[in-house]
Amino acid sequence: MRATLERAHLLKSLSHVHRVVERRNTIPILSNVLLRAADGELRLKATDLDLEVTESVPAVVESAGATTVPAHILHDIVRKLPDGAEVSLETGGDGSTLTVRSGRSRFSLQMLPESDFPDITTGGFTHSFALPAADLKRLIDRTQFAISTEETRYYLNGIYLHSVETPAGTMLRAVATDGHRLAQAQRPAPPGAAGMPGVIVPRKTVGEIQRLIDDPNAAVGVELSDAKIRLTLGPVVLTSKLIDGTFPDYARVIPQGNDKELRVYRDDFATAVDRVSTISSERGRAVKLTIGDGRLVLAVNNPDSGSATEELAVEYTAEPLDIGFNAKYLLDIASQIESGEAVFRLADPGSPTLIQDGSDDSALFVLMPMRV
Incomplete structure (x- = not known):
C-alpha cells in the first residue's frame, strides 16, 4: 500500500475515528485504525466492538492495499506535523511496518493484519430516514444531560429514541432519565420514521454524534434496526450497537395535574x-x-x-x-x-x-x- 494525502484531510478524519478507540485495550487489534487505500481515497475505520466510525478522504493512491496501525500514535504524529504538509503512507516489504513520511520526518509503525480487524456492520436495517443535522443535535442537546451514569440500571445509560402519535401528528421523540430528572424533546417525524422500533442509543454513541455534527445545515441519514443504528454525516459513517433493554414507561412519571x-x-x-x-x-x-x-x-x-x-x-x-x-x-x-x-x-x-x-x-x- 502506498498513498499520499494532505495532512489537514488526514488529521480531520483521524480526529473523528480515533476517539472511538479506548486508550487501554486487552485486544491489541482494537487499539488500531484500519487504513484501506483504493480508487483515489483512503478509508479509515475504528471500533470498540460496540461503536464503529468510518470516513473516506481523497488521496493519491499509487498502490492499493490495507493495514492497521495504532490509532492514537498515528493521530499524534499527524497532529504534530506542520500545517500544509503532505503525508505519505507506505507499507514495507516485510509486511510488519507502515512508514509515515512528511518532509524530513519519517516514522515506522508496527502493523497488525487487516484480516484481524473486526466488523460490526453486518446485518440489515428495517427503517431509514433523513433529518437536518440541527434537528438531531437539538434532540440530543436537550436530553443528554439526564442520561444515567449508574451502570446497574444499564437501560437508562442512553437516549430513548422513538416515534409517537400526538394530536399534532407523528413525532420523533428523544427521552433520557436518571431517576431523579427526566428530559424529553421532540420534532415532527421525517418520512420513514413512523413505526420505527423504540431504541436506546448508548451514552458514548450520543457523545460521538454530538462531536461529529459540525454543519447544522447538513442532512443526516439514519438507519435503524432492533439491534443497531447507523448515521451517515457526509463522508463519516457511524454504526453502533443499541442498548439491549426495555426503557421504562416514562409517561407515567410526567405529572399531569400540577396546578x-x-x-x-x-x-x-x-x-x-x-x-x-x-x-x-x-x-x-x-x-x-x-x-x-x-x-x-x-x-x-x-x-x-x-x-x-x-x-x-x-x-x-x-x-x-x-x-x-x-x-x-x-x-x-x-x-x-x-x-x-x-x-x-x-x-x-x-x-x-x-x-x-x-x-x-x-x-x-x-x-x-x-x-x-
Missing part, C-alpha cells in the same frame, strides 16, 4: 441558584425554594460553612409553597431553556415538578424534589 404555576426569568433564576449554591456541600446540593405571592426566595443552609438567600420577583398567584431541589439539576435544566422565561408547574413538596420553556412546547423536563 401551581411559577414563571421566572431564566437568566435571573440561573444566576441566583448558582450564587446561593456556592456554599452548599458537594454531597447535598439542596436549594430550598420558598414561593409566595409574586416572589421567590432561594435559600441554602450548610452547617459547615453557613447560609445564603436570594429573592427574585416572579409570577405566582397560587398558595405558598416550600420545595427543595438539587442545585446542579436546576442549572442543567435552566441551560436548556432557550427563551427568556422558565415555567414551573408544581403540586406539593414531595411530588415531581414539570418545567417547560415559556415559548417552546417541543421540550419538557421533570425534576424530583429533595428534602430540605
